[in-house]
Amino acid sequence: MHEFGVTENIVKIALDKASEVQSSKITKISLVVGELSGFTPDCIQFYFDFLSKDTIAEKATLHFELPPAQLRCRNCSTVFHPKDSEWDCPECHSQGVEIEGGRELYMESMEVE
Numbered sequence: 001m002h003e004f005g006v007t008e009n010i011v012k013i014a015l016d017k018a019s020e021v022q023s024s025k026i027t028k029i030s031l032v033v034g035e036l037s038g039f040t041p042d043c044i045q046f047y048f049d050f051l052s053k054d055t056i057a058e059k060a061t062l063h064f065e066l067p068p069a070q071l072r073c074r075n076c077s078t079v080f081h082p083k084d085s086e087w088d089c090p091e092c093h094s095q096g097v098e099i100e101g102g103r104e105l106y107m108e109s110m111e112v113e
Contacts, residue, residue: 003039006105007047014057014110023112026057034104035069065108070101 010029018026033039041064052058072079073089074096080089088095 003043004047006039007044007051010044010107011048011051011055011057013107014060015055017110018056018112021112024056025113026060026110027113028061028063028111029057030063030065030108030110032065032067032104032106032108034067034102036099036102037105039105041066067102067104069099071097072100073097 010031014026014029031041031044033041033044041062044064045062048057048060048062052060068081070079071082071087071089073092073094075094076089076092078089078091079100080091087097089097
């Protein structure tokens, strides 16, 4: 259900930006949704279709970039992508890690007519 509020904001931002440039139609919105963001593209797409109905964003294509989780070991500074639920450092096997990437959630760009 969190996707509803996020998607509502995406639609609002897109409509506001399109209005600023006096656009008559939004054709594409590119979103970055990290693997660890907690949001799923399918749900965002579902709510977008509902929320954009009868607006200039209706039928716009959503393009999703899905950055993977990226971790950094606090012990040896190795940067790695975890495999499934294995978050141990592949170099020193430490369990002390920091999330370096994969929590992103933002609108990267938008195409209008």
